[in-house]
Amino acid sequence: MGLDPQHPPQPRGHAVQARLYAEDPYRNFQPATGLLTDVHFPADLRVDTWVEPGTEVSAHYDPMLAKLIVTADTREQALLKMEAALDATRLAGIETNLGYLRQVLRAPALWLVALNPQGQLFTQVSTDDGRSWSAPRGLDTGSDRIAADGENRPKIAFGPRGQAVIT
Numbered sequence: 001m002g003l004d005p006q007h008p009p010q011p012r013g014h015a016v017q018a019r020l021y022a023e024d025p026y027r028n029f030q031p032a033t034g035l036l037t038d039v040h041f042p043a044d045l046r047v048d049t050w051v052e053p054g055t056e057v058s059a060h061y062d063p064m065l066a067k068l069i070v071t072a073d074t075r076e077q078a079l080l081k082m083e084a085a086l087d088a089t090r091l092a093g094i095e096t097n098l099g100y101l102r103q104v105l106r107a108p109a110l111w112l113v114a115l116n117p118q119g120q121l122f123t124q125v126s127t128d129d130g131r132s133w134s135a136p137r138g139l140d141t142g143s144d145r146i147a148a149d150g151e152n153r154p155k156i157a158f159g160p161r162g163q164a165v166i167t
Helices: 075-088 097-105
Strands: 014-021 038-040 044-048 064-070 090-091 124-127 130-133 156-158 164-166
Touching: 014 075, 014 097, 064 075, 075 097
Parallel strands: 124 164
Antiparallel strands: 014 064, 038 090, 044 064, 124 130, 156 164
């Protein structure tokens, strides 16, 4: 059964994907090797993985250990669901980017925007107090554009190079 061009599927909801890598974010994301002694993923999301407790991660591999994918009705709900999923995930025995992804998900700028006005994923976000961070490898926040101007959210603008600026 193919798609009906007269009645294409309508987009609904939001999805967030996090990619867990055997890389050490505190050593410039250098690959990590060794024996995974503990591996646990929560049950309430999609997990694409090849690892389990006892998996030997060698230097001759793709460093991606797993993709975690959550869906929800709103972007905020999907981000909260991913935050809970990462908090419930355990990977022990080697260095991974799990802790880094947890930190990035708590960064206020992530809740605001994924695309610049040209439709390109942003690479750097700056706050009005001069702090900035780069979008990390491993986290895909989708392609929807959000400019928050709610009560507790900063406003967002775009700089001349397409960077997001939070004010």
